[in-house]
Amino acid sequence: MTILFDLDGTLIxxxxxxxxxxxxxxxxxxxxxxxxxxxxxxxxxxxxxxxRDLGVESDRVETxxxxxxxxxxxxxxxxxxxxPGAKEAIEEAAAFARLGVVTTKTARYSxxxxxxxxxxxxxxxxxxREDVTHPKxxxxxxxxxxxxxxxxxxxxxxxxxxxLDAGAAAAAGIGCVGVLSGYDGREQLETLTPHICDNAxxxxxxxxxxx
Numbered sequence: 218m219t220i221l222f223d224l225d226g227t228l229i230x231x232x233x234x235x236x237x238x239x240x241x242x243x244x245x246x247x248x249x250x251x252x253x254x255x256x257x258x259x260x261x262x263x264x265x266x267x268x269r270d271l272g273v274e275s276d277r278v279e280t281x282x283x284x285x286x287x288x289x290x291x292x293x294x295x296x297x298x299x300x301p302g303a304k305e306a307i308e309e310a311a312a313f314a315r316l317g318v319v320t321t322k323t324a325r326y327s328x329x330x331x332x333x334x335x336x337x338x339x340x341x342x343x344x345x346r347e348d349v350t351h352p353k354x355x356x357x358x359x360x361x362x363x364x365x366x367x368x369x370x371x372x373x374x375x376x377x378x379x380x381l382d383a384g385a386a387a388a389a390g391i392g393c394v395g396v397l398s399g400y401d402g403r404e405q406l407e408t409l410t411p412h413i414c415d416n417a418x419x420x421x422x423x424x425x426x427x428x
Contacts, residue, residue, distance in 0.1 A: 218314040219368045220424060221359065221391075222340075223377035224322055225260055226399015227417055228307070229330065231297035235260060238289040239271075242281045248273055260400050261379040263321055263352050290326055294333050300398050302418035304336060310421045311339045317362045318343040319375065319385070321352045341366050354384030359391060374427075376420045383409035394420040 222228055225235075236253055243250040251271045259267040264282045273281050310316055316339055320327055324345025331337035342365040344358045351357045363373060375386040378399025386393035387409055395406030398416040406413055414420040 218424065218427070219317070219363070219366060219373040220310050220314045220421070221317045221319045221362050221373065221375045222307075222417065223261075223375070223379070223382045223399075224318060224320040224327060226300075226378035227376055227382075227396055228300060228303045228318075229297055229334075230300050231293060231330075232257065232260070234289055234293045234296040237292060237296065238285045239267075241288045242284040245284055246277070246281055257400060261321060261353070261381045263346055286323065286326075293326060293330060297330055299334055299336070300416065302416050304334075306417035306421045307336050307339045309418070309425070313425055315366060315368065316340045317366055319353070319358045319362050319382075320344070321346050321358075321381070324348055353381040354388065356385055356389035359385050359389035363389075374424055376417055376424075378406075380405055380409055386410070394423060396420055 225231055236256055239256050240250060249272055259270055264285060265278050268278045268281045318340050322345055324343055324347055327345050328337060328343055342362050344362045346352055349357045349361055370391050374392040374394060375382055376394045376396060378396050379401040383393045383395055383406060393410040394412045394414055395410050396414050396416050397403060403413055414423055
């Protein structure tokens, strides 16, 4: 079995770092500062899409993105942590499956975070935003991970917290377990997958029974 994990809201909580980095970019560059709920509703989308949806003009989006990234990298380790049960989920999953990460976060920073948390060695591959042309819900990130791991879609599952994850899994023809530890709720996830668990550890134990 192959299990691909999303990051934000699935294995890690970096909400504080994300919100702070967004607020700082608006303070420095101007525009209407978004409220926290508006930002959180977009987590999982690429940064450029988030800024456009938050009202930033297209020709200024890249400046906002770079300002965000510069601050996020400084604070991300201190203000990001593994979600409850995530480390156990990774350890239990590694006992019966090959593991990868498919995220819309920057791969470089994601690897640094997971190394800091002591869990990166469990994953064979990490596909981030810069590794693909089309992010989730497009299937390209899933296909890139599968190609890198030299596996096929049979016996492959994606564990994630948003419809972006479930949509990418469906488009790639693999199974998906939605988790409620992140940014989409049960009703939203159930539009794309029948398999819903409270968190990544429950998802892994569900998949262990599938194996």
